[in-house]
Amino acid sequence: xxxxxxxxxxxxxxxxxxxxxxxxxxPGQSPLRFLSSxxxxxxxxxxxxxxxxxxELFRLSVAExxxxxxxxxxxxxxVIMSRRPGINLYVINMLDGTLETLIEAGEDFHFYGHGVxxxxxxxxxxxxxxxxxxxxxxxxxxxxxxxxxxxxxxVAGMDPHELRLHPDGQRLVIAMGGIQTHPDYGRIKLNLxxxxxxxxxxxxxxxxxxxxxxxxxxxxxxxxxxxxxDGVVIxxxxxxxxxxETPPLIARLDTDTGAFSEIALPGxxxxxxxxxxxxxxxxxxxxxxxxxxxxxxxxxxxxxxxGEPLHIVPLADPGGVLADQDGSFIVxxxxxxxxxxxxxxxxxxxxxxxxxxxxxxxxxx
Amino acid sequence: MFSFSILSxxxxxxxxxxxxxxASVCSAxxxxxxxxxWHDSLATGYTALAEQAGALDQAASTYCQAPSTDTRxxxxxxxxxxxxxxxxxxxxxxxxxxxxxxxxxxxxxxxAKNTVARKANQWLGSEQPIGVEQLKADSVAVKGFPALEYxxxxxxxxxxxxxxxxxxxxxxxxITALLQRNSAQLQQQWQDFRPHYLxxxxxxxxxxxxxxxxxxxxxxxxxxxxxxxxxxxxxNPYLADAWRSEHSLAGMRASLVGLQQxxxxxxxxxxxxxxxxxxxxxxxxxxxxxIQRLERQPADLQQLLADDDGYRNLQLIFIEVDKLNQLLxxxxxxxxxxxxxxxxxxxD
Numbered sequence: 001x002x003x004x005x006x007x008x009x010x011x012x013x014x015x016x017x018x019x020x021x022x023x024x025x026x027p028g029q030s031p032l033r034f035l036s037s038x039x040x041x042x043x044x045x046x047x048x049x050x051x052x053x054x055x056e057l058f059r060l061s062v063a064e065x066x067x068x069x070x071x072x073x074x075x076x077x078x079v080i081m082s083r084r085p086g087i088n089l090y091v092i093n094m095l096d097g098t099l100e101t102l103i104e105a106g107e108d109f110h111f112y113g114h115g116v117x118x119x120x121x122x123x124x125x126x127x128x129x130x131x132x133x134x135x136x137x138x139x140x141x142x143x144x145x146x147x148x149x150x151x152x153x154x155v156a157g158m159d160p161h162e163l164r165l166h167p168d169g170q171r172l173v174i175a176m177g178g179i180q181t182h183p184d185y186g187r188i189k190l191n192l193x194x195x196x197x198x199x200x201x202x203x204x205x206x207x208x209x210x211x212x213x214x215x216x217x218x219x220x221x222x223x224x225x226x227x228x229x230d231g232v233v234i235x236x237x238x239x240x241x242x243x244x245e246t247p248p249l250i251a252r253l254d255t256d257t258g259a260f261s262e263i264a265l266p267g268x269x270x271x272x273x274x275x276x277x278x279x280x281x282x283x284x285x286x287x288x289x290x291x292x293x294x295x296x297x298x299x300x301x302x303x304x305x306x307g308e309p310l311h312i313v314p315l316a317d318p319g320g321v322l323a324d325q326d327g328s329f330i331v332x333x334x335x336x337x338x339x340x341x342x343x344x345x346x347x348x349x350x351x352x353x354x355x356x357x358x359x360x361x362x363x364x365x
Numbered sequence: 366m367f368s369f370s371i372l373s374x375x376x377x378x379x380x381x382x383x384x385x386x387x388a389s390v391c392s393a394x395x396x397x398x399x400x401x402x403w404h405d406s407l408a409t410g411y412t413a414l415a416e417q418a419g420a421l422d423q424a425a426s427t428y429c430q431a432p433s434t435d436t437r438x439x440x441x442x443x444x445x446x447x448x449x450x451x452x453x454x455x456x457x458x459x460x461x462x463x464x465x466x467x468x469x470x471x472x473x474x475x476x477a478k479n480t481v482a483r484k485a486n487q488w489l490g491s492e493q494p495i496g497v498e499q500l501k502a503d504s505v506a507v508k509g510f511p512a513l514e515y516x517x518x519x520x521x522x523x524x525x526x527x528x529x530x531x532x533x534x535x536x537x538x539x540i541t542a543l544l545q546r547n548s549a550q551l552q553q554q555w556q557d558f559r560p561h562y563l564x565x566x567x568x569x570x571x572x573x574x575x576x577x578x579x580x581x582x583x584x585x586x587x588x589x590x591x592x593x594x595x596x597x598x599x600x601n602p603y604l605a606d607a608w609r610s611e612h613s614l615a616g617m618r619a620s621l622v623g624l625q626q627x628x629x630x631x632x633x634x635x636x637x638x639x640x641x642x643x644x645x646x647x648x649x650x651x652x653x654x655x656i657q658r659l660e661r662q663p664a665d666l667q668q669l670l671a672d673d674d675g676y677r678n679l680q681l682i683f684i685e686v687d688k689l690n691q692l693l694x695x696x697x698x699x700x701x702x703x704x705x706x707x708x709x710x711x712x713d
Contacts, residue, residue: 039707184480244561274709278712294706360713
């Protein structure tokens with residue numbers, strides 16, 4: 001019953017989840033739904049679909065911990081990717097809540113857990129590591145030809161992590177962590193002294209790097225981002241340097257003007273973020289962006305247009321965040337709760353408590 | 366659920382003045398805080414590590430200059446002592462030890478692909494000069510205790526380039542010099558870290574979480590996994606740490622002694638009411654019981670895994686470690702209101 005309900009609503013929501021179109025403003029817009037990777041209490045891994053009321057719609061058992069992904073704009077399909085250094089791309093049939101197929105990263109590559117579709121849904125772009133060289137690539141797939149691998153665009157650096165499609169449909173914006181890893185060493189960071197993180201704007205057709213912005217400290221690993229309807233990027237950093245330093249953790253890039261800046265919190269407030277951000281979401285209905293900071297047990301809200309910090313909202317172990325249509329945000333917690341966080345910074349409202357650990361990101365579905 | 370008030374950042378300018386005024390008052394109270402005690406305790410632990418690493422470096426040089434049964438046996442003892450002093454502070458997973466992957470540099474483990482042996486063999490088999498700087502630029506797998514252990518205790522290493530041959534000695538002394546340097550750096554940085562550690566409330570939880578994580582790793586990865594109780598249901602001594610030196614159980618003992626010496630005093634200070642005192646006394650007793658059981662073993666893990674009598678001994682150890690884990694991650698954590706974050710402890 002739930003699944004049928006979900007299917008029907010999915011059919012209404014014909015929008016590309018990772019582009020601005022997904023927030024289509026017209027009548028008939030479907031309510032928010034999302035996918036997330038979860039672990040249950042026994043440590044088993046699943047991909048769960050849920051709605052804005054916090055109700056679970058379906059779950060798929062998977063063999064490994066997964067990370068994030070993207071809804072296909074038309075095909076009733078979504079992709080969720082395994083977590084670094086995973087090699088799988090899970091194609092999920094959203095109409096019946098089943099796993100359709102599994103695509104592997106290919107020899108010498110692993111994924112970083114994020115991917116995005118083109119607006120017409122024919123292309124899928126995934127961040128990947130060519131681990132013998134440590135060089136980062138955007139792997140391009142023909143989503144309409146059973147995810148045939150087409151080509152690779154080098155990002156001129158290491159560790160491209162989350163990427164988004166620009167609202168113009170032509171550019172990709174890529175958060176590049178700059179951290180070298182190799183499957184032989186698990187998740188150990190191999191180059192903390194020489195990291196070169198960046199925020200990159202790329203032409204999705206030919207891979208040309210149109211802009212490259214560097215954080216103010218070489219150990220500010222740029223990992224996650226969102227982009228507004230008017231082309232403003234808010235990116236979140238994870239600081240790999242000493243804990244006694246508290247550098248700014250949020251970057252702002254106006255892709256219209258190319259202006260790049262960083263947003264710091266006043267005085268001791270900066271330390272409350274724990275030098276670590278997890279997910280970024282920008283509202284389509286207000287000038288507010290939300291950034292989750294699990295190590296600081298809080299969600300930060302800021303005005304993405306002016307760059308002004310607005311509120312720090314305490315919330316235990318937040319990971320994923322998505323903007324809802326009413327200007328509020330849905331936030332998932334590793335402790336099992338799904339919360340609504342209002343843009344005004346009021347105390348979060350618990351929508352539902354599940355016996356799972358919600359993992360890192362919510363993928364709009 | 367939310368103990369913090371919700372702050373509007375616009376009010377913070379005013380709050381800042383008050384914070385400055387109260388800062389001097391707070392500093393007088395530092396001597397009594399759990400974090401001050403933890404900082405002092407761990408400073409002792411890091412100092413011991415730096416001293417033992419220095420002694421190990423010295424023993425390596427002495428052996429390579431004048432190889433003999435005596436100097437060899439002194440070197441092996443020095444490795445065990447330095448390794449144990451690392452085990453004692455190994456639970457600390459925050460602060461300076463996070464810098465430059467220092468924890469991984471001290472001990473690259475687990476090593477499912479035998480990277481330690483592979484990297485050490487590369488150095489032994491090549492002709493490039495071996496020195497601290499060259500090693501520093503190489504993989505974490507060749508920088509610490511496991512690589513030394515391979516050289517000292519693994520017959521495979523002895524087959525290709527036995528100590529005290531020149532390259533083996535160059536690699537040995539290069540690694541001990543790097544270990545000595547890293548441990549001195551850690552000792553110094555821990556001192557520099559003091560004001561930040563004392564001033565940052567979050568570290569109270571972080572320190573307890575580190576101890577919880579340390580015990581959990583000991584239970585699950587260092588003991589249950591080689592016993593076949595976690596992961597594949599098959600006994601496998603090579604999943605343990607320090608199997609080459611047959612020092613796996615002794616290393617666990619050293620970790621528990623470290624918790625008792627460097628973690629427990631600060632915890633007692635935090636849990637200073639009746640109920641808290643009862644719990645920390647129980648923790649102390651459980652640590653002692655477990656340590657004593659580990660000390661009573663007739664052989665190390667690998668040999669105990671080989672027959673059913675030995676396995677029963679390990680099961681008894683496991684029961685004690687499990688009790689320890691339940692006490693710390695269950696009773697004590699819930700008394701303190703500490704919940705381990707899923708995203709905060711392992712994000713991406």
